[in-house]
Amino acid sequence: MWRCSVCGLIYDGEEPPEVCPKCGASKDKFEKVPEDKETLINRSRCTNGLHMKIYGLLTELKDLAQKGLDDDLDPGCVKIFKKEKEEAEILQRMIMAELTVHMNKSKWG
Numbered sequence: 557m558w559r560c561s562v563c564g565l566i567y568d569g570e571e572p573p574e575v576c577p578k579c580g581a582s583k584d585k586f587e588k589v590p591e592d593k594e595t596l597i598n599r600s601r602c603t604n605g606l607h608m609k610i611y612g613l614l615t616e617l618k619d620l621a622q623k624g625l626d627d628d629l630d631p632g633c634v635k636i637f638k639k640e641k642e643e644a645e646i647l648q649r650m651i652m653a654e655l656t657v658h659m660n661k662s663k664w665g
Contacts, residue, residue, distance in 0.1 A: 557589040557597065566597060604658060607651045614644040614651075 558572040559565070563579040572586030589597065617640060624637035 557594045558586040559589050561585050561587055600658060607655055611648055611651050614648050617644045
């Protein structure tokens with residue numbers, strides 16, 4: 557695993573690329589990622605992937621809750637659907653904030 561010292565791109569491979577696919581920096585601008593950092597990057601990729609998957613599921617939950625709100629069967633159901641939608645929105649905001657922290661700390665990979 558290699559990191560471009562110009563733009564921070566992480567490149568997976570035995571050798572760095574001839575040029576950075578993101579910024580065009582030459583091969584000599586890449587630094588080998590230490591093994592402990594490589595482990596952290598891979599763990600971050602897993603966690604970030606989970607957050608993104610959950611974000612998608614929360615979008616589905618919001619859509620389903622909206623259908624329940626539109627159906628407006630009775631006050632009890634409406635109350636539950638409203639709560640589901642609100643909580644899904646809060647969780648999505650929390651996920652986006654956490655992913656932003658990860659990106660700012662170069663824990664994206």
